[in-house]
Amino acid sequence: MLQVKSSKFVSFQEIKIQEPSDQVPIGHVPRQMKIIARGPITRLCSPGDIVQVTGIYMPELKQGFAAMKSGLAHETHIEAYKIVKDKQNFKEYMLSDEMMAKVRDIIQCCENEQAVFGRISASICPEIFGMEEIKQALLLLMIGGVTKELKDGMRIRGHLNCLLMGDPGVAKSQLLKHISRFAPRGIYTTGKGSSGVGLTAAVLKDPNTGEVVLEGGALVLADTGICCIDEFDKMDERDRTNIHEVMEQQTISIAKAGITTSLNARTSILAAANPVYGRYNKNLAPHENINLAAALLSRFDLIFLLLDQANQELDVNLARHVTSVHQNLSAPEHASEKKIDAEVMRSFIAHAQTYNPTIPADLHNYIVAKYVEKRKF
DSSP states (O other), rough: OOOOOTTOOOOOEEEEEOOOOOOOOTTOOOOOOEEEEEEEGTTTTTTTTOOEEEEEEEOOOOOOOHHHHHTOOOOOEEEEEEEEOOSSGGSSSSOOOHHHHHHHHHHHHOOOOOHHHHHHHHHTTTSSSSOOOHHHHHHHHOOOOOOOEEEEEEEOOOOOOEEEOOOOSSSHHHHHHHHHHHSSTEEEESSSSOOOHHHHHHEHHHTTTEEEEEEHHHHHHHTTTTEESGGGSSSSSHGGGHHHHHHTEEEEEEEEEEEEEEEOOOOEEEEEEOTTTTSSOTTTTTTHHHOOOOHHTTOOOOOEEEEOOOOHHHHHHHHHHHHHHHHHHHHHHHHHTTTTOOHHHHHHHHTTTTOOOOOOHHHHHHHHHHHHHHHHH
């Protein structure tokens, strides 16, 4: 019988960790391990964090009929004694004096602000030929805007959502994978291999207590980061509607199995999709080529159309660039000589996020005039 008066109650947390996708052996699936945390090391990590766990590898001994049924095979876990969380967003990067000196050198070497912006954006996946405007947009997506909270509690998101729509073979997937690896907190998934529950949250039963618990999906794991969704057009329409709330309110509302709550999903969504008929048909209207609902398209701040057009000069430069990458396993010299190191770029982005810019009056009037002009059509 449990003696409550003589017992000592400590905090308890069960954590499930999964092997990073870039460390999975060929032909294997990511391995999982259960971690038991007690006392002061509980609640040190959140879903989606990359952690380093130090502990003792132990079997889970069962009693009674359960022990007879399991035989010699026991489930295992790690009794954690130390949990260290890696940096999971740009703001957590500690800007050392050495890194700040490198950032200042980059700024001083460039003629003006536009040159700084161009050099940093060109360092995003230089192995991919061209796409200067798209790389600039991806840099702005990683830096993000300013999230504003109004006095009445309403929040205006500062994270950008970007859609890359275009013909096959224009390196859309490579850009998405590069951004997911470059961002400290990046999640990569595909539309056909993801469900609405896998993107938002699933309701499961805790094996220890039997209680109903929530397990976060890809958008929850990418909180304060970037979620890259490839083959966005292949996703079922019912699953696409589940991310409407995430793209605007940046929350996930759950009302299942007696649980009514709201989960944070403060993430930028970078999606890639193909036209309806595989390739973009110029003879059709844009809405006939794009198989996405208007309610979903309106939630993307930036939409790029990538076309594979025949142009002799561009094709020659593209072919030379690709062959050089295959021969030297890196970007050509003219593209890589100005490339900035990844850690310096992360520090630059972290430094840029410390600013809180405001729109000047003349730019405010220009935006209003352009919006009214667009609405006339």
